Amino acid sequence: MRGAGLLYVLKSRTLLVLGAFLVGTMTAAALAAPWAAPFDPLAIDPDAVLLEPSALHPFGTDSLGRDVFARMLHGAGVSLRVGLISVGISVSIGTTVGLLAGWFRGLVDECLMRFVDVMLCFPTFFLILAVIAFLEPSLTNIMVVIGLTSWMGAARLVRAETLSLREREFVQAAKLAGAGTARILFRHILPNAAAPLLVSATLGVAGAILTESGLSFLGIGVQYPFPSWGNILIEGKETLGVAWWLSLFPGLAILLTVLGYNLLGEGLRDLLDRRASR
Numbered sequence: 001m002r003g004a005g006l007l008y009v010l011k012s013r014t015l016l017v018l019g020a021f022l023v024g025t026m027t028a029a030a031l032a033a034p035w036a037a038p039f040d041p042l043a044i045d046p047d048a049v050l051l052e053p054s055a056l057h058p059f060g061t062d063s064l065g066r067d068v069f070a071r072m073l074h075g076a077g078v079s080l081r082v083g084l085i086s087v088g089i090s091v092s093i094g095t096t097v098g099l100l101a102g103w104f105r106g107l108v109d110e111c112l113m114r115f116v117d118v119m120l121c122f123p124t125f126f127l128i129l130a131v132i133a134f135l136e137p138s139l140t141n142i143m144v145v146i147g148l149t150s151w152m153g154a155a156r157l158v159r160a161e162t163l164s165l166r167e168r169e170f171v172q173a174a175k176l177a178g179a180g181t182a183r184i185l186f187r188h189i190l191p192n193a194a195a196p197l198l199v200s201a202t203l204g205v206a207g208a209i210l211t212e213s214g215l216s217f218l219g220i221g222v223q224y225p226f227p228s229w230g231n232i233l234i235e236g237k238e239t240l241g242v243a244w245w246l247s248l249f250p251g252l253a254i255l256l257t258v259l260g261y262n263l264l265g266e267g268l269r270d271l272l273d274r275r276a277s278r
Contacts (some may be wrong), residue, residue, distance in 0.1 A: 015263045017267070019259075022257065022260025026257045029076045030073070030076035030080040033271050036073060038069065039070045040225075041074045044047055044065055048063055049061065050063055050095070059072060063235060068246065072232070074226075079254075080145050081139070082139070082142060084205065087205050090151040090202070094154025094156075095158050098156065098158025099185045099186075100112060101162075102163045103184075129218075132145055142221055142222070150207065153204070156174060157193075161189075161197075162194070166189065171188055174187075203261065213229050214230065217233050229250040229254050232250040233246075233247060233250050233251065236251075
């Protein structure tokens with residue numbers, strides 16, 4: 001029976017299971033990097049320059065003789081931190097704006113939503129580029145800037161949920177019981193809006209990882225010598241004719257990680273929609 005139940009879950013939740021597997025693998029690699037990496041990711045070895053993948057160096061070495069597999073593992077930690085922290089910032093801002101706009105409506109709603117519309121007029125990636133250009137390139141700045149420029153979708157989502165939930169019976173009962181605005185928003189409305197917000201946040205992690213990789217590839221993200229999938233790709237671009245592995249492995253890592261979070265988000269959306277329709 002247990003085997004049949006597991007087989008049913010795998011068949012009916014294919015996107016969710018595949019996404020969870022890819023995300024779980026990436027997360028495990030990031031957490032295990034300090035112990036699983038066979039070499040120091042910053043160690044230079046002049047005798048091991050641009051070695052092809054082998055048993056000793058599964059992903060080969062770069063132009064300074066550094067082990068690419070070790071750098072990839074530590075780069076996974078960078079992507080994980082960027083994705084989770086930047087999305088945490090964006091969801092916090094978007095949730096606050098959406099709750100206030102949906103609850104108070106009127107002038108507050110108009111002002112906040114017009115500000116959201118203005119923010120959406122700017123292409124997010126180019127806005128991030130413009131802000132980063134005036135700041136010192138660092139992982140902290142990248143996470144903060146991505147978070148501060150990607151909260152608008154969460155704000156719209158939470159506003160729509162708040163407008164729907166504020167007229168429900170349980171909210172009216174809380175009002176009659178004397179509950180304050182903050183208690184109603186954070187104890188009654190927000191938990192009921194958490195499901196679609198979770199899906200949005202999951203998809204947002206994929207976008208944040210892709211943005212960080214793009215910034216690092218352009219040279220304004222994570223700076224050398226610290227490893228990032230994006231800055232490994234920079235060297236791969238420069239040595240593509242002689243060191244194909246420097247482009248292949250970080251490219252695949254970015255592809256599979258972003259795909260994993262997208263599949264996980266889509267799987268969660270399907271799961272929550274089916275439960276809501278029952």
